[in-house]
Amino acid sequence: MHFVVCIKQVPATTAVQIDPKTGTLKREGVESIINPFDEYAIEEGIRLKERLGGKVTVISMGPPQAESALREALSRGCDDAILLTDKSFAGADTWATAYTLSCAIKILSTPADLIICGKQASDGDTAQVGPSLAEMLDIPHVAYVRKIVEIKEGYIKVERMLEDGVDVLEMSLPALITVVKEINTPRLPTLKGILAAKKKQILFWNKETINADPDKIGLKGSPTQVMKIFYPPPRQGGQLITGVDAKDIAKKLVEKLASHGLI
Amino acid sequence: MSKIEVIIEKCTGCGLCVKSCPYGAIKLVDSPHQISLGRSVKQLAVIDLEKCTYCGACVEACKRYNAIVLEKEETKVSEELKDYKDVWVYAEQRRGEIAPVVFELIAKGKELADKLGCKVCSVLLGHNVKELANELIYYGSDVVYIIDNPVLAEFLDEPYSECLAYLIKKYKPEILLIGATNIGRSFASRVAAKIRTGLTADCTGLDVDVTTRNLLQTRPAFGGNIMATILTPNHRPQMATVRHKVFKPLQKDTKRKGEIVQEQYDFTNVKIRTKFLEFVKDTTAKVNLAEADIIVSGGRGLGGPEGFKLLEELADLLGGAVGASRAAVDAGWIPYSHQVGQTGRTVAPKLYIACGISGQIQHLVGMSSSEIIVAINKDPSAPMMKIATYAIEGDLYEIVPELIKAVKEYKGIK
Numbered sequence: 001m002h003f004v005v006c007i008k009q010v011p012a013t014t015a016v017q018i019d020p021k022t023g024t025l026k027r028e029g030v031e032s033i034i035n036p037f038d039e040y041a042i043e044e045g046i047r048l049k050e051r052l053g054g055k056v057t058v059i060s061m062g063p064p065q066a067e068s069a070l071r072e073a074l075s076r077g078c079d080d081a082i083l084l085t086d087k088s089f090a091g092a093d094t095w096a097t098a099y100t101l102s103c104a105i106k107i108l109s110t111p112a113d114l115i116i117c118g119k120q121a122s123d124g125d126t127a128q129v130g131p132s133l134a135e136m137l138d139i140p141h142v143a144y145v146r147k148i149v150e151i152k153e154g155y156i157k158v159e160r161m162l163e164d165g166v167d168v169l170e171m172s173l174p175a176l177i178t179v180v181k182e183i184n185t186p187r188l189p190t191l192k193g194i195l196a197a198k199k200k201q202i203l204f205w206n207k208e209t210i211n212a213d214p215d216k217i218g219l220k221g222s223p224t225q226v227m228k229i230f231y232p233p234p235r236q237g238g239q240l241i242t243g244v245d246a247k248d249i250a251k252k253l254v255e256k257l258a259s260h261g262l263i
Numbered sequence: 264m265s266k267i268e269v270i271i272e273k274c275t276g277c278g279l280c281v282k283s284c285p286y287g288a289i290k291l292v293d294s295p296h297q298i299s300l301g302r303s304v305k306q307l308a309v310i311d312l313e314k315c316t317y318c319g320a321c322v323e324a325c326k327r328y329n330a331i332v333l334e335k336e337e338t339k340v341s342e343e344l345k346d347y348k349d350v351w352v353y354a355e356q357r358r359g360e361i362a363p364v365v366f367e368l369i370a371k372g373k374e375l376a377d378k379l380g381c382k383v384c385s386v387l388l389g390h391n392v393k394e395l396a397n398e399l400i401y402y403g404s405d406v407v408y409i410i411d412n413p414v415l416a417e418f419l420d421e422p423y424s425e426c427l428a429y430l431i432k433k434y435k436p437e438i439l440l441i442g443a444t445n446i447g448r449s450f451a452s453r454v455a456a457k458i459r460t461g462l463t464a465d466c467t468g469l470d471v472d473v474t475t476r477n478l479l480q481t482r483p484a485f486g487g488n489i490m491a492t493i494l495t496p497n498h499r500p501q502m503a504t505v506r507h508k509v510f511k512p513l514q515k516d517t518k519r520k521g522e523i524v525q526e527q528y529d530f531t532n533v534k535i536r537t538k539f540l541e542f543v544k545d546t547t548a549k550v551n552l553a554e555a556d557i558i559v560s561g562g563r564g565l566g567g568p569e570g571f572k573l574l575e576e577l578a579d580l581l582g583g584a585v586g587a588s589r590a591a592v593d594a595g596w597i598p599y600s601h602q603v604g605q606t607g608r609t610v611a612p613k614l615y616i617a618c619g620i621s622g623q624i625q626h627l628v629g630m631s632s633s634e635i636i637v638a639i640n641k642d643p644s645a646p647m648m649k650i651a652t653y654a655i656e657g658d659l660y661e662i663v664p665e666l667i668k669a670v671k672e673y674k675g676i677k
Contacts, residue, residue, distance in 0.1 A: 093461065249657065250668065250669040254673050
C-alpha cells in the first residue's frame with residue numbers, strides 16, 4: 001500500500017514568547033520543527049508500512065527551508081519526500097493549501113491508498129486542511145482518529161475521538177485520516193536513519209510541476225484574508241489570598257467564590 | 264494584488280516593524296544608500312514578500328515615521344455576492360441533542376442579522392429531528408431548514424456536507440456559523456472546499472461591516488499569542504467555526520414564532536463511502552470538559568495520580584469537571600481527554616481552579632479566557648500565580664482538603 005503523509009514546518013512554539021516590554025513576539029532563536037501533531041501522522045504511516053508493506057511518501061508545502069522537516073521525516077523511515085515550493089504558493093490559507101496538496105497527490109506515480117495528516121498545525125490551529133484535502137481529492141475522510149482498528153486492501157476501520165466518546169467507523173480506500181496524539185508514540189530518528197536520509201533525494205515541485213490553477217494558489221487564491229493582527233492585552237493578575245493557616249485561607253476563598261455566585 | 268513598500272527616505276532603521284511582524288517577514292539590512300541619503304541611517308527595513316501576508320501590523324508599528332505603505336487590493340462586492348443574504352447557524356445535533364454552542368450562535372447570529380437587516384436561520388440535519396426545530400425557534404431562529412433522512416441518523420462527513428452544500432447553493436446565505444466542535448471543524452472544512460469559500464477556524468469574536476457586509480472574524484493565532492481578524496471579502500457564504508462559551512444564548516421563549524422549511528435530499532447518486540458502526544461513550548468524564556462551568560485542574564505539583572481523587576472530590580462538590588495539564592497527562596496520572604491547553608482542550612469556564620500547575624504558555628492559551636482563575640501553588644513566581652484572579656501560595660494537599668471542608672460547610676453539607 002502507498003501511505004502519503006502531509007506535514008507542515010512550524011515555529012517551535014515552546015520558544016515563542018511575548019516580550020513583556022514591547023508586547024511583541026520574540027522571534028530570535030525560534031527554531032523550526034515538524035508540527036508536533038504531524039509526528040503522529042509520520043509514525044502511523046511508518047508503522048503501517050512495517051506491518052503491511054508498501055511505502056510512505058511525505059509531502060509538505062512551504063519555503064525551501066522546509067526541506068529540513070522532510071529530511072527529518074525521511075530519517076524516521078519515510079521512503080520518499082516531496083516539497084511543494086513556489087513563490088506563488090506563499091500566503092496560502094487552508095483552502096489554497098489543501099488545493100495545492102491535492103494537485104500534487106493527484107499526479108503521484110503510485111496512487112495514494114491512505115493519506116494521513118496531523119489533526120491540526122500548532123501555529124494556525126485550524127484543523128481544516130485535512131478534511132478539505134479529502135473533499136478536493138473526492139475521497140472519504142475521518143478526522144480525529146485515535147486508532148486504526150483494521151486496515152486491508154480497499155478497507156479501513158477507525159476510531160474517531162469526540163468530546164464525549166468514540167465513534168467506530170469504516171471507510172473504503174483510498175481515504176484520508178487526521179490523527180490525534182493518542183494514536184501512537186512517535187519514534188526518534190536513529191543514527192542509521194539520519195545517515196540514510198542524507199543520501200535520499202527530496203523532490204522539489206513548483207506550480208507548473210503540479211499543474212496548479214494560478215487563481216487557486218497562494219495569497220491570491222485564498223478566499224480568506226488577514227485584515228489585521230493585534231496583541232491581546234495580557235491578563236491582569238489579581239490578589240494573593242493569605243491567612244493564618246490553610247483553613248483560614250480556604251474560608252476566605254469560599255467567601256470570594258460565593259460572592260461571584262460560583263458556589 | 265496588494266502592495267507593500269518601505270520608503271527608504273523615511274526609514275530610520277529603528278527596527279520596530281521587525282518586532283511587530285508576526286510572520287518574521289521583515290529584516291534590517293545594512294543600508295546601501297547611506298551616503299546618497301545624506302543621513303546617518305546605517306540600516307534599513309526590508310520586507311520579504313514571500314513571507315508577508317499584508318496584515319498591516321508593521322504599518323501600525325511605523326506610525327511615527329510612516330515609512331511603510333500598504334495598498335490593499337480593493338475588495339469589490341460583486342453583483343453575484345449581493346444575491347446572498349441571511350445569517351445561518353448550523354444546528355449540530357447528535358442522537359437528538361442539540362450542541363449547546365448552537366444556542367450561543369443563534370444569539371450572536373441574530374445580533375449580526377439585525378445589523379445587516381436580514382434573518383437568522385438554523386439548519387438542522389439528522390433523522391427524526393423535526394421536533395428539535397421548535398427549540399431552535401424558541402432560542403431565536405427566524406427560519407429552520409430541515410433535512411430529515413435515515414441516511415443522516417449518525418453523523419458522517421460525506422452525507423452531512425452534501426446536504427449543507429445543497430442548501431447553501433439553493434438558499435445562498437451570506438454568513439454561516441458552525442460550532443468549533445470536532446464534528447463542526449471536520450465537516451465545515453469539506454463544505455468550504457466543495458463550494459470554494461473561505462472558512463475561518465475557531466473564532467472568538469464576530470462582527471459585521473454593514474457597508475461591505477463583510478464578517479469580521481477574530482481568532483487567536485500562534486497559540487493565542489496574537490489575535491487575527493480575518494475576512495472573506497470575495498466569496499459567499501462567509502463561513503466560520505466559533506468557539507463555545509464565547510457568546511451568551513438568548514433566554515428560551517416559547518412564544519417566539521418562526522418558519523420551518525422541510526427540504527428533501529435525494530441520496531441515490533451520492534457516494535457515501537463511510538459507514539458508522541458504533542458509539543462508545545466516555546464514562547470517565549462525568550461532565551463534558553468543554554462545556555463545564557467549573558473546572559478543577561491538576562498539574563505536575565500533584566506528584567502522582569492519587570491527587571486527582573482529591574480534585575475530583577472538589578469538582579463533584581462544585582458540580583464541575585476535572586482538568587489536567589500536559590505534564591500530568593504525560594505522566595500517565597489521568598487520561599488525555601482531561602488535558603487542557605494547546606494540545607488538549609480549550610476551555611473557558613466561569614471558574615478554573617489550577618492546583619499545582621505552573622502555567623506553561625501552552626496551558627495558559629487553553630484556559631486564560633476563564634472568567635475567574637484560582638491558582639494554588641507552592642511557587643509564588645509561577646506564571647499561573649501571576650495571572651490568577653485569586654492566588655494562594657501553599658501546599659495543595661493542605662489547602663484543597665480545607666477547601667472541600669469549607670465548601671461543604673458553606674453549602675450546609677455534613
